[in-house]
Amino acid sequence: MNRRSVPGLLASSLALGGCRGIQSSLDSHGPMAGGIESLTWFFIAVCTVVWLLTMAALGFAMLRRRRTDHADPLKERPRADRLATLAVSGLVALTAVILVVLTAATFLTGKSLAGMQGEGLVLRVTGQQWWWQVTYESDQPSRVLSVANEIHVPVGETVTLKLTSADVIHSFWVPSLAGKTDLIPRRTNIQSFVVDRPGTYRGQCAEFCGFQHAHMGLLVIAHPRAEFDAWYEAQLKPAERPSEASRQRGEQVFTSRACAMCHGIRGTSAAGRVAPDLTHVGSQQTIGAGTLPMSEDNLARWIADPHHFKPGVNMPKTDLSGEDIGAVAAYLAGLK
Incomplete structure (x- = not known):
């Protein structure tokens, strides 16, 4: 990395560091992110149990090996061999079951999240190198609003994003609100989320998109409906002429x-x-x-x-x- 970009990287961290909550999928603030968080904890729990059982079996095998070091290694032990074969077969079957369960859980979570999608507030988000163009769509041309890098939304309502890219592949990710969705040139992908409480939530591009990929951050700022309406009306107004x-x-x-x-x-x-x-x-x-x-x-x-x-x-x-x-x-x- 060019050393000149280091001050900017540090400043980026400081600029986004004051946001409410942390940038983590384990700090969910909406039903979409909540489903992903539940799935993540389920994976962690299953993998933890598997790891503990594996370590216990390894320890048992090491202790048993020490007790039988003096035995003839070529001596046949039919009963022990049958038990070992049954144990290995059972563990292979259990591994297959675990993989099926994890796959099914992932599929059901994805299906559930897809079922949560709806229209609500519709925004078009276009990824650029290296910033986010956000357009609030409306049937009335005079109420179409274009902003950059900050997305203001009402609390408790579905927000639908139409995601595309003007140049290379980007990925939209606000971990506390939803999963990752790619932005691909000449293609529109859809992501929906609901924010369950007011606050400011960090997001970023999650797909390497060039030299300043690390400096492609964004904020989602959730307001109660009345505050959001006031913000939107203020944003629609032209710039005030300066008096100074x-x-x-x-x-x-x-x-x-x-x-x-x-x-x-x-x-x-x-x-x-x-x-x-x-x-x-x-x-x-x-x-x-x-x-x-x-x-x-x-x-x-x-x-x-x-x-x-x-x-x-x-x-x-x-x-x-x-x-x-x-x-x-x-x-x-x-x-x-």
């Missing part, structure tokens, strides 16, 4: 330079569609798909040289002056 002179300067620089060719900010002339929409970027918790915590200072550092934190990212190093970088960072930080 420094932020007005930042808006002018942003919309007149190459920033506006890639990024969009609703309510301004910036209409780019190849990079994350920044209309309300200041309200997000992280920068660069979990690479840095959100702050005005970190925005300035990111704008000045994103490759210092995320080498290989598509965003080019800027040629803005330090004053202009500060003004743009102040402008973006205020977009909430």
